[in-house]
Amino acid sequence: MTEPTGPSLQLADALHWRYATKQFDPLRTISAADWNQLQQALLFSPSSYGLQPWKFVVVTSPALKQQLPTACWGQNQPRDCSHFVVLAARRSVDAAFVQQYLQRIADVRSVPVSTLDGLGAAILGKTSRMGDQQLAWTARQCYIALGFLLQAAAVLRIDACPMEGIQSDRLDPLLGLSGSDYTSVVACALGYRHAADRAALDAKVRFDAADVVISL
Amino acid sequence: MTEPTGPSLQLADALHWRYATKQFDPLRTISAADWNQLQQALLFSPSSYGLQPWKFVVVTSPALKQQLPTACWGQNQPRDCSHFVVLAARRSVDAAFVQQYLQRIADVRSVPVSTLDGLGAAILGKTSRMGDQQLAWTARQCYIALGFLLQAAAVLRIDACPMEGIQSDRLDPLLGLSGSDYTSVVACALGYRHAADRAALDAKVRFDAADVVISL
Secondary structure, eight states: OOOOOHHHHHHHHHHHHOOBOSSBOTTOOOOHHHHHHHHHHHHTOOOGGGOOOEEEEEEOOHHHHHHGGGGTTTOSHHHHSSEEEEEEEESOOOHHHHHHHHHHHHHHHTOOGGGGHHHHHHHHHHHHHTGGGHHHHHHHHHHHHHHHHHHHHHHTTOEEEEEOOOOHHHHHHHHTOTTSSEEEEEEEEEEOBOTTOGGGGSOOOOOOHHHHEEEO | OOOOOHHHHHHHHHHHHOOBOSSBOTTOOOOHHHHHHHHHHHHTOOOGGGOOOEEEEEEOOHHHHHHGGGGTTTOSHHHHSSEEEEEEEESOOOHHHHHHHHHHHHHHHTOOGGGGHHHHHHHHHHHHHTGGGHHHHHHHHHHHHHHHHHHHHHHTTOEEEEEOOOOHHHHHHHHTOTTSSEEEEEEEEEEOBOTTOGGGGSOOOOOOHHHHEEEO
16 A cells, blocks of 8 residues: 555545544634635535435524523533534425526526526425425435534644534524424534643544444 | 735635535545545544544445435436545434544543543433434534534545435445444545536626625
């Protein structure tokens, strides 16, 4: 096996470097340039059909961050981090939203929106067959975006803590999502580790490849 | 805004470069060194509690790849790509699996496994409260790994096609997963685009940041 170089080396280093940050340094903030890169990773995340059935709520307001632990089982990362990103999924996929997506394709690719009728019908056919599982599906798309955000942060050496421990019923009202088409499904605190975060010292635990990879 | 350089530039380029490849060149294969990097991205993917409730089935056998379209709604990417990765999630999280994870932590960090009893109880408490939704949760973890895999592939300039269109009831038997603790939830074809793949020419469609980002 040749030694990795260039992007490979950078990626491998980043994968080893990252960890779920338990304690953020409240005095350090992500620069506008770095945040722009992270936002690009979110915006360019893949999703089924390219539908992007999500909103990304980015909290940097100190006053609002102060209230977040009460909606996150008392965890302090949302309060102490620089940027707290809540990934919110569409509760359902309706014809109006699909039309908005088709119009966007038509605009970007300079094609008549009528040429996209088949795609629209395919999306609505699939999602209508899901019945009340549409949110489960849109939520899974958010997890792809979470993966994109976390790996991008690692490459840029920005610390992150993915957080499933959010209380949507408390968080949605704080974020103005109540009664909207979107609800919070998972979140990610981003910023810089506190010097006192002992979790940074823990060896990373992963199963051996032989235990999780099946080669056929 | 300063122009991105180094890792930022590389990441931004990669995000723009990638697309869901519709047609792979069946004559090109991913090198062992590159595959090793992609596998590292899978192995190092984050998951809730670090539990890694997944298996990654990697199909490179030509004979097996030939059979895959019949389990993927007739799509040919699984047949023509270099490496077809099926992300399989644990159907449920039981005490034996959690113990295996705790033992791994104990081994890697050289701590007595008894010091991890609280973590084990927390994981089992959470998963048992999920009832029959455990697979939905483990499946979401697989989507984080899918995001990791897709971004890593883009950085390494390896083409990919994420595929939800798999038929688990047909795919699991082909992969030897039937009756196992795991079931296929999503897949990703990896390799190199065919010169004839017109999808490579399509402009990438994303909503404007103003439409998906809510800054608070």
